Amino acid sequence: MKLLDTLSKAEQEVDISKKVKIYLCGVTVYDESHIGHARTIIVFDVLRKYLENKGIEIEFIQNFTDVDDKIINRAKTENKTAEEISTKYIENYFNDFDGLNVKRATNYPKATEHIEDIINFIKKLIEKDIAYATKNGVYFSVSKFSEYGKLSKKKIDELQSGARIDIDEQKKDPLDFAVWKLSDVSPTWDSPWGKGRPGWHIECSVMSIKYLGENFDIHGGGRDLIFPHHENEIAQSESCTGVQFAKIWMHVGMVTIDGEKMSKSIGNVKSIKYVLENxxxxxxxxxxxxxxxxxxxxxxxxxxxxxxxxxxxxxxxxYELIHANSENSDEIGEFVTKTGIEFDTALNSDFNTHLALSAFFQLVKETNRLAAEEKLGINNSKIIKEELKRMLEILGLEIPKITDSQKEEIDKLIIDREKARNEKQFEDADKIRDKLNEMNIELIDHKGKTIWMRKEIINAEK
Structure with a gap:
């Protein structure tokens, strides 16, 4: 598998000879997760599921930023503690993403659980004369990292000329960013530089290195994190360790709403709860x-x-595959193999899910064609089922399950309907069909038999 690395702007091969270590920047837990978060996390969920399907062991770390100005401001507004706010939205996060069939990460470290690690990391930066303390906190000295801007392709001199004047005149350079903020507003922790809390960027450097090591395989997030968040992570991490931070940087594009950027002021933010319900x-x-x-x-x-x-x-x-029971069938094995190869090739080539879905729907379309022409057959059904199941698992798609008792009820209703039709009791047959419709059961007529499928209930259709 090759992925386009944001840093080198070239496709880099993922080393699958060993455990693949992935760090994904998670959410700041001060509000509901939205469709933009969903896209990034679903992309990485499929990446992980694909690699695991190939028998590759994955260590997948996704953090929660649970200390931040936004959380503190929300807590003040609601007259709650920052911990109460973060706990609520972490719980909501799991409800949302479990609902989206996202496999849980190996670990979900929280910033507040790693304060000692963060302080020790900052100490190293100060010892190396890469960070310095002021009366307002501790800052990373951007000028001490000569490669600053290499991820975002921004040049330091251009950034300096466009930099806004910062309130903290203690900073040596307007571009320097906080790794520790002194504060008496809760939550705060004791540190060698005074009471305060960590800066946003330092959290991910510390947690990714702690769980995955100084040089791991893939670091990901939304494209909006390239600068300054990921740029600053690289500067801190590589200054501290002296080695390359992540081997591949993978960034997911933004979700717009009807061509506009999602914004609370416009009121067009689509929460995961909303899209799931609908x-x-x-x-x-x-x-x-x-x-x-x-x-x-x-x-x-x-x-x-x-x-x-x-x-x-x-x-x-x-459902056509489930109900296939005839011996009549065309040879399908070669087509299924070819489609499976196309699916894998698409994902191996910079994770092209668009092309992978094309291969997936080719298999679906061909199956439905064979069924419509009464050529699906038992043997074809077995071959297709196996490949379709694999693709569905990788894509994280699930046909809602039906219990044995539900199946028995549906089968009995269909037999009763057929009997009523044969006896020309059409009014009774129509009533049974209405009952099946209420259960979201759709009937598909074939030569000599009627099969059924249960459609997933989609509220937006109502």
Whole structure:
């Protein structure tokens, strides 16, 4: 597998000869997670599931920023503690992403749990004369890291000319950024420089190195984190350790809403709770994977409807495979193998989920064609089922399960309906069909038999 590395602007090979270590910048827990967060986390979820499907061991770390000015301000507004705010939104985070069928990370470290590690890291920077203390806190000296700007491709002199004058006149350079902020506003911790709390950037440097080592495989996040967050992480980490920080930097494009940037002031932020309640996890995952991960993607109801139409094709395919029982079939093995190779090739080539989905839907379309022409057959069904199951697991898509008792009830209703039709009791047959419709069961007529499928309930359709 090769991924386009933001730092080198070249495709770099992922070393799969050993455990692959991934660090993904998580959310600052002061508000509900939104569709932009969902896209980044779903992309990395599929990356992880694909590698694990290939038998590769993954260590996946995703942090929570649980101390931040935004959290403190929210706590003041709601007359709560910062911990109460962060605890609430961490709980909501897990509800949201469990609902989106995202596999939980190996570990979710929190900034507040690593204060001692952060203080020790800052001490090293000061000892190396790369950070310095002022009456307001401790700052990283950007001029001491000659490669500053290498990730974002920004030059220090250009940044300096465009820098705003900072309130802290104690800073040696306007570009210097805080690694420790002195404060008497709770939460605070004791440090050699006075009571305060860590800066945002230092948290991820410390936690990623603690859990994954000084040089790990993939560091990711949204494209909005390239500067200053990830730029500052590189500067701090490589200044402290003297070695390359992450081997590959992978950044996911932003989600816009009807062509506009998501903004609370405009009121167009779509929370995960909202999109889940209206569209369900499968439609949201298809949407988030429909474009190349590195490019922006526009959220619109029309695009979601298109993905819903595609999902209905997947459901039909799934149930046609379950009900296939004839011996009549075309040779399909070569096509299934070819489609599987196309799917893997797309993901191996800079993780092109758009092309991978094309291969996936080719398999779905061909299955439905064979079924419509009465050529699916038991043997084809077995071959397709295995590959379809693999693709669904990698993409994180799930057909809602039906219990044995539900299946028995549906089968009995269909038998009763067929009997009523044969006896020309059409009114009774229609009542049974209405009951099946209420259960979201759709009937598909074939020669000599009627099969059924249960459609996922999508509130946006109502």
């Amino acid at each position: 569209w369900g996890p499968n439609i949201i995952r298809l949407f988030c994977l429909s474009g190349h991960y590195s490019k922006p993607i526009d959220y619109s109801e029309e695009l979601l409807k298109e993905n819903l139409t595609k999902w209905r094709q997947v459901e039909t395919c799934h």
